[in-house]
Amino acid sequence: MNTEKKKFITSLYFPAGLLVTIWLIKLTEIVFGINFIYLGIYPLEISGLTGIIFAPLVHASLAHLAANSGPLFFLSIAVFYFYRPVAWKVIFFIWIFTGLWVWVGAREAYHIGASGLVYGYASFIFFSGIIRSSRELMALSLIVVFLYGGMVWGIFPIKETVSWESHLLGAFAGLLLSFYFREYGPKRKKELTDDETELYENGETEPGEPDLNENYNHEGNNTAEEKG
Secondary structure, X not given: OOHHHHHHHHOOHHHHXXXXXXXXXXXXXXXXXXXXXXXXXXXXXXXXXXHHHHHHHOOOOHHHHHHHHHHHHHHHHHHHHHOHHHHHHHHHHHHHHHHXXXXXXXXXXXXXXXXXXXXXXXXXXXXHHHHOOOHHHHHHHHHHHHHOOOOHHHHOOOOOOEOHHHHHHHHXXXXXXXXXXXXXXXXXXXXXXXXXXXXXXXXXXXXXXXXXXXXOOOOOOOEEEOOO
16 A cells, blocks of 8 residues: 555544544434533533533534534544644644633533534644645635635624634634644645655655654534534
8 A cells, every 4th residue: 555545544534433423423312312412612611611522522403413524524634634743733722722712702602513623624724824835735725615605704703503603713723723833734845855855755754744763853502503
């Protein structure tokens, strides 16, 4: 198996696992007639803190879940494929920062759904593409924005039942992390040195990733659905 194919396949593991998990949760609600809305984020309530972890896994309806599934899967793959050395950190920090900020600053309602993550990953990839002058990454995010209709409008308080706070704060988290991890990600090939190009073509390292074989020091139910 060649390096690129292996890299793509390994990039599928977490996105596929996450997608299966959130669909199983929704099917469990339907089959057993239960509602996991209480696992959402309820701002400034101690009980709502658990939503920082669980809110992205809970959706108000099948339509809500279906709308989030494609972009979440697609963007998660992109993060793991293009940013392999820091992918877990990007995923983790966008998840936690978005949830925490929603808990601190959003309106009083249950905030559920994965679209805060979608906005975070899209923002991270888009702004990272600008910082790194990568047309491929910017194009990738624009395609998702185009397909995920009305994404830009989702950061404004237009619909009462939409958690625009999650969208806005997720996008802000992605922006901050794109600066923090600006040294990571794909480079245009002409920016690589001859040695880096040879290593990359041999599958020994990534463009923009330090060669690990060298001694580098890189260390009620008011529900705000996160619909796009």
